[in-house]
Amino acid sequence: MGVHPRALDYAESFPNHVIPDESELTCGTKIEPGKSYGFFTDTTLCIGCKACEVACKEWNGLPADHLGLTGNSYDNTGDLGANTWRHVAFVEKIGSGGDRAQEMKPFQSNWLMMSDVCKHCANAPCLEACPTGSIFRTEFDTVVVQQDICNGCGYCVPACPFGVVELSLEDGKAHKCTLCYDRLKGGLEPACAKACPTDSIQFGEINELFERAGKRVEDLHEKGATDAYLYGAPDTPGATGGLKHLNAFFLLTDRPEVYNLPVAPTRASDRVRPSFLTGLAAMAGLTLAAAALMSSGRERGR
């Protein structure tokens, strides 16, 4: 259980600079523009400690949200929003008919915990809806709201099939997880993935992650957690249809709705063509009717 070999190159107590390509030390992935990067969140390793929520807020300087006991098990964060880009969900399934489970499936049973985040969808509805081009796909294949462009129209908010992005009334702009776009530019692993104690949140090149996730599901099935499946990875039980795949995908052990995720989300922009064409057809029809009425009226008049 050793540290990365390159760690010995920076053994002084005051390195006094950012370790170049630190992501290699923290997750074994060298970050290069042009490649696709994302998160594989293996909820069976999540211990619900919320280090991701804190690391995200500390890095991005996000203010605290509502302060109140929600009563939803240990989830007092509520949901993702303008000031909360990571949200750990808790679902208790410990008791059934009075007695409590004691011997359990391996890796996270009876108390489901999952760190929810923006999915950075391949076909991102928020990006496709954004009229100002503020939301765009970066050179790392992640989806980012550019704060110097956004004019707070808020169209991305209803477009998102996961209810992630939200307008902040303090500064009138839309906000969501940027997959630490600034950190990626500096060769640093995103703050939440780096902080995650049990590596439930794994950052890496997207195809590598799909492969690793596939192996993990098989390994879990062998160990008896037969209900593990991938949500958001291509051709898996939890595939996300029109959105193609999610760059931040999940390994879940219960129905998606339990984690507040839709089982078959749709790509919002698929509905533009049918709606607009039907609308124009209706207008064309009415225009003909109007024309007919107009001209018939004229004969009568003469």
Next chain:
Amino acid sequence: MKRIRSRSLSDRIGSFVRDWSVPRQIAGQSSATKAAESSLSRGLRPRLEEADTVGTNICPYCAVGCSQLMYAKNGRVIHVEGDPRSPINQGTLCPKGAATLGLMTMPDRLDKVLYRAPHSDQWEEKPMDWAMDRIAHLTKRTRDETFVHKLPDGTIVNHTLGVGSLGGATLDNEENYLIKKLFSGGLGMVWIENQARV
């Protein structure tokens, strides 16, 4: 997340033209990626690169002993995150450790000496030197008034039961050493305890 200050018309037009995507779309760039990229995104860098000092810190919270990298600029801490070189946490941190920056810069952080006179109902600010002198004086007075050199049966005890000290588990070994050396070895205090029993 501060509100971007109002900008002059020429400044607005300039930045609009600089970041205008339509001409770039016409030139063939995709509207989802390159054409939409703004100048802020092009020039974006992690703020850690502005740090002039990066030191190794040990998390002040629990006894696991995670190592942290602390970035500072002009003498002010700008970020704290996990140290990838440590065999204990390898860059990871728990929610408390990850909040070390928040702890150091929290609004309630005490930065001056507060004093409450007996029977008073509010705090008042006092200079550090005055407080240190007063504490030294009080310590000496209470120690001398309650000091026992010998017990009635002649056993030399050299102790005082009048002054106590509580705390040490969150402090450095060097601090614990000087506390025990001064309070026990010097003043003869026996009521010296810390969180080990809490």
Next chain:
Amino acid sequence: MPSLGATYGRGAATLAQWDLANSDFILVMGSNMAENHPIAFRFVMHAKEKGATVVHADPRFTRTSALADIHAPLRAGTDIAFLGGIIRYILENDLWFKEYAMEYTNIATIISPDYQGPDELDGVFSGWDEDSKSYVLDSWQYEGMKVPSSLAEHHATTTESFDETSKSTSEGPPPQDRTLQHPNCVYQIMKRHYARYTPEMVERVTGCRADTFLKVCEAMTRNSGRDRTGAICYAVGWTHHSTGVQMIRGAGIIQALLGNVGRPGGGVLALRGHTSIQGSTDIPTLYDMLPGYLQQPHAYRKHKDFDQYLETEQTPTGWWHNFPKYAVSLLKAWYGDHAAKSNGFGYEWLPKIVGDHSQLPMTMAMRDGVIRGMFFLGQNPAIGGSNSKLVQAGLAKLDWMVVRDCADTETASFWKDGHLVRDGDMRPEDIGTEVFLMPGSLAGEKDGTFTNTHRLLQWHDKVVDGPGESQSELWFIYHLGLRLKDLYAGSEKERDKPMLNLTWTYPEMGPDRDPSAEAVLKEINGYTWADRKQLTGISDIKDDGSTACGCWIYSGVFPQDDHNQSRSRRADGPEGPGTHLGWGFAWPENRRTLCNRASADPEGKPWSEKKRLIWWDEENESWTGHDSVDFPKDKAPGFDPDWSSHPTGMDALDGRSPYIMIADGKAALFAPSGMKDGPLPAHYEPLESPVHNAVYPRQSNPVAKRWEEPDNQLAKPGDPRFPYAFTTYRLTEHHSGGTPTRSVPVTAELQPEGFAEIPTELARELGIGNTDWIVISTLRGEIETRALVTDRMQPFRLAEGRVVHQVGMPWHFGWKGYATGDVANVLTSVVGDPNTSMHENKALVCNVRPGRLTRGAPTRGDG
């Protein structure tokens, strides 16, 4: 820490936390590891990835249980019944690791004939003295031999002491019957003692189903032996009991029987709380010890002068025979030239204790006005101290108090918005305490070392200055000392000699005249007095006054002037041995796994390739391996002491004694000395329990420390006014007293309000809805909090169909900061474990009712 001290010789974790990744079985008990030590839990997850079985035994289903393979729910306070059941299972089914235990533990040693166990004497051991409420340990000794204990703080009240008879350990090896047939050998005694801890009894007492309990036993024993090891991780879930030390003893016995200690992936990991609490017990800001676990001189023991002190404390055999070297060097470090052989190196200037001066009696002493001045250095007893209203009453009685912390704490502002004022008992004007609240620096704002939970000293750098007038405790104590030296200068009085002779000169740095932490660490490491050359290790420490050493167990942390090992950041790479000797300094002598001689068989060969750590290298006649050896390097496995010459110290230990700190070098399954409440763990109910003790007639720990006072009453067992079991615990999002997380917005938001967890069945019975307000009451007081109704708490079905409901509550909350709530410690009582005076906040009884507290009405917990 006395339990691991008495069992293995040192009161500290025996393995490094990263070593858990090599475990085949991990029992997390008395700890909620995933929540309170999440990064240590990383390695449990790595072990689980490689196929290890993880068991969490805990009264609640927590985030640790969610990741465990088996969750064994047990009623708070019944851990010894559970552990006793495991010991019985191991012995009855003959599953103990014979080659290991026969050689490395005292299982075959014969105990004196007049020893009788609680099975024969209705729940007490032989030597019980009812009126002095204590044991005389003579009947627990080895036959015909007086065995000295290996740890300092056990002597306080027992009459047992070392004199000529204790020299007996040098006469010859302890009497043994290796056939294990002798009725008084440890093996037989333990079989008799634990015969009654059957799985059915375990189910009746703890409420954990017998089949689940047997699955745990089976998993544990299957994963021990030559090529499989298991680890036990515990924390304050065990220490916060009146029988806490004996619970840890239970784990120590199990791990010694299964042969896990000293081997990769095996042993007992004490998960300690605060960042340097291990450091603050090694260099103890504690009343009963001097740095390096040396006994603080005691007024009522044979400690009249230095010679008598050394003669009493020096144990004839084992490493503690070097005691004088360490005592002399400490005094030399403290009193410099004034300490000479002639005046016993200034021994008499050390204050002598007169009894128990721990935090619990300290609370009483404050309330009774004995203590008139207090320093609170980063501690918040108003929240963390038991019986918070009693603590606050004590604070109100003080003349003056100094609080040093990074924010305003409940302790500092008790006079403004504490319970006394809130409940109308007193007004600020009535409280005469003079209070100083001074800003303290945090780790990144000062140089220094923390000692983590597995004895690792790590240096943290001063990267920035603290805000405003914040200063480190080092600065505060150093400058307070300078001012006191000035005040005492020129005094002729005998009583002021200690202050005058104290060495107090350290180089100062920077505009604030910060004392150099490196200089202090160099003094702790020790140096030759004449030419101030750093000592390279423990073996350099002399007893003739030529060396000064602040804490002998830390010697080696600063071996050369420019080499601060605690600041070394060179961890092993993926191919490395995995013991990371280049990262920081582990005491003693950078050993990462204690008693690692036991990782080799009696002949010195590793038990198996998979579990190779230390082995005997034939050619160059020395021990070698991946870790620094916790054994004399050149002592061959076959070495036997020459008993004719009455050998002392290490010469009295054969080549097969990994536990070098213990007088006979063997792990103490049966602890002849060191424990005040029994040589073997026996189950007693907590001092406040809803049920009667089903194991012995004696209800609770007879030797437990009680302070029966009007404002500290205890409920009788089965008191109908308080029918529910009550426990307190921590959350991962908050840190003990709460100040460093409840005032930080980003963590306060995660757990924003105090709450209590109620089982669904009890909530339905009392008509309590989720997040409703409830009032919890005990004989010490009442608090109001929000109810979190959950299935993770469960009712326990005990003997004769009796159902006990359990209520639990995190104890971080207070009225300061963003996340606030009522103080759980208003409910707890001032009672103590006999060995450590540790309170019992993990198991008491309470009553619960829906509704809120009416403000201002003086609340007395009369139900």
Next chain:
Amino acid sequence: MKQEQARQPVERRVEQTAIPHPAVEEWNGETYYGQASVKPSPFDWRVAAYVYVAGLAGSAQIIATLADRLGDERDETTIRNGRFLAVAGVAIGAPLLIMDLKTPSRFYNMLRIYRTSSPMSFGSYILGAFGAASGLTAVAHLIGERRADGGRSPMRRAADMTQVPAAFLGAGMSTYTAALLSATSTPLWASAPQAMAAQFGTSSMATAAAALSLGEQIAGNADNSRRLDGLAAVAAAGELIATAFAEKRHRETGVGATLRDGPIGMSYKTGALALGLGVPLVCHSINALSKRPSRGLSILGSLALLAGGMVMRQAIFQAGNKSAERPDDYFRLTQRIPEGAKPRRRVDRAVDARGRLP
């Protein structure tokens, strides 16, 4: 976090046997503590008003253009009113949109990029172009009109040229807003993209015809008004059909509750349907059948249409935002329908399990 009334923890117990696989097992209604799964849009009455005004302006331009090309001098008031209505619509609509932006000072960024996937993006260009074209047409019409010789002055001929693109853009203006709403994940809006577009289109034409008919009534030429009433009636009938289709889709996908029940449902049924469609159809059909059409009925019909159109837009906006706050709606909408299976009628309970309905 809205402090909901104290709820018992989710009572449903899921048997701890094999957890159902999403592809196979039917969703049993379990949600994450009843919390919203998607976020409601920040669009409020201002955007709904813009949609109404844009539709009316767009269709008014179409009618004006038709009147100009097919009609004769008797339709002069219709043409003038239509053109001014078009410009007025844009003049009122655009500021409404800019006011709704949370950083209005960057409104011009709407024209920074062109994205065919975003109705708001190409909609902004439609609005801009339509505003320009209608503006030119109206200005040209204004200047050209003063020529007394009845012939077409050069400016008037210019107006006739710009009105054609304006008319086409007017068609866009009338329906792109429906595409904008349906290209979201809000359950109500996403469930019936085509039907809603038809609803918006027909409603725009009906309201425009009603407005112009009113104009004619004021100007006194009753038969023009009768013809426009006829058109309004046809459009209203079309809207009724579109509404029926929409209602069917909502029921099939189980998201219709917010538009059917509660105060919004009530105002939609009475205001948008009964008043907005029922009354005008009745009035105009009476007028159509009787010899002497009554002026009062025509005005009443027109006014009802105009009011109903606004209520319909506001109701659909509010009901949409409300449906986004209900996880049941969204999860029913996004159930995976096994290929080939006919979309079954899903039970969409009027009041969801937690009794949380406006």
